[in-house]
Amino acid sequence: xxxxxxASGLHFLISASIALLAxxxxxxxxxPSPYATFSGGLALFAMLVGIDVVLGPVxxxxxxxxxxxxxxxRRDIGLIALVQLLAFGYGMYTIAMARPVHLVFEVDxxxxxxxxxxxxxxxxxxLPEYRQLPWTGPTLLAARKPVNQEEMLRGLDLGIQGLxxxxxxxxxxxxxxxxxxxxxxxxxVKLLLEKYPELAGQVQxxxxxxxxxxxxxxxxxxxxxxxxxxxxxxxxxxxxxxYLPVEGFF
Numbered sequence: 596x597x598x599x600x601x602a603s604g605l606h607f608l609i610s611a612s613i614a615l616l617a618x619x620x621x622x623x624x625x626x627p628s629p630y631a632t633f634s635g636g637l638a639l640f641a642m643l644v645g646i647d648v649v650l651g652p653v654x655x656x657x658x659x660x661x662x663x664x665x666x667x668x669r670r671d672i673g674l675i676a677l678v679q680l681l682a683f684g685y686g687m688y689t690i691a692m693a694r695p696v697h698l699v700f701e702v703d704x705x706x707x708x709x710x711x712x713x714x715x716x717x718x719x720x721x722l723p724e725y726r727q728l729p730w731t732g733p734t735l736l737a738a739r740k741p742v743n744q745e746e747m748l749r750g751l752d753l754g755i756q757g758l759x760x761x762x763x764x765x766x767x768x769x770x771x772x773x774x775x776x777x778x779x780x781x782x783x784v785k786l787l788l789e790k791y792p793e794l795a796g797q798v799q800x801x802x803x804x805x806x807x808x809x810x811x812x813x814x815x816x817x818x819x820x821x822x823x824x825x826x827x828x829x830x831x832x833x834x835x836x837x838y839l840p841v842e843g844f845f
C-alpha cells in the first residue's frame with residue numbers, strides 16, 4: 596500500500612505542477628480577465644485538470660502493485676504518463692483554438708471573438724496588420740459598415756452561416772478610428788445604476804481608478820457565445836475601464 600501511495604502521490608505532484616504552469620499561460624496570456632468567463636476558458640481548463648491531473652495518479656495507484664516486477668511497473672507507469680501527456684496536449688490545443696483573439700465593437704455592443712469563430716480562409720481579406728491572430732491576449736478592434744453592395748451581400752451570407760460582422764476579417768478596423776462612434780453609442784452609466792443599484796460601489800471604484808467622475812462613464816453590452824456582461828467606458832478614446840457581469844441589454 597505504501598508503494599501505491601508514494602507512486603500516485605509523486606504522479607499527482609508532477610501532474611499538478613504541470614497544470615499550474617499551464618494555468619499561468621492560459622489565464623495570464625490567452626484568457627486574461629474577464630475572458631476566462633466570456634470565452635469558456637475556465638470550464639475547459641477545469642475539465643482538463645479534472646481529467647488529467649486526477650485520472651493519471653489514480654491509474655498509477657491501480658498499477659503500482661508491490662508484487663509487480665520493476666521493469667513491468669516502469670512500463671505501465673510510462674504508458675500511463677504517455678497517454679496522460681497526449682491527452683493534456685490535446686486539451687491545451689483545444690483551449691488554444693478556443694482562445695479569445697479580438698474584442699470587436701459591432702453596431703451596439705462589444706463582441707468577444709475567439710480563434711474558433713474565424714474562418715482562416717477569410718484572414719487574407721483583412722488589413723495586413725490583422726491577418727495573424729494574436730497569441731498574447733485579445734486586441735481591441737471595430738467592425739466597419741460594408742463599403743458596397745457586394746460586400747454587404749457577402750456579409751449577409753456569412754451572417755446566415757453564423758459569422759457575425761465582428762467575425763468577418765475584411766470588416767476589421769482599428770478601435771481608435773471608431774472611438775467617437777463607440778462612445779456615442781454607449782449609454783450613460785446612470786441608466787445602468789438605475790437597473791442595478793448594487794453596482795454603485797464597483798462603478799465608483801472603476802471611475803476612481805481611471806481618475807474620472809463616475810457620472811461621466813458610459814457602458815456597452817459585452818457578449819460572447821458563452822456569457823454576457825457590460826463594459827464601462829471613459830472618454831477620451833472610449834477606453835474600457837471595467838467589466839461588470841450583468842445583462843447590458845435593457
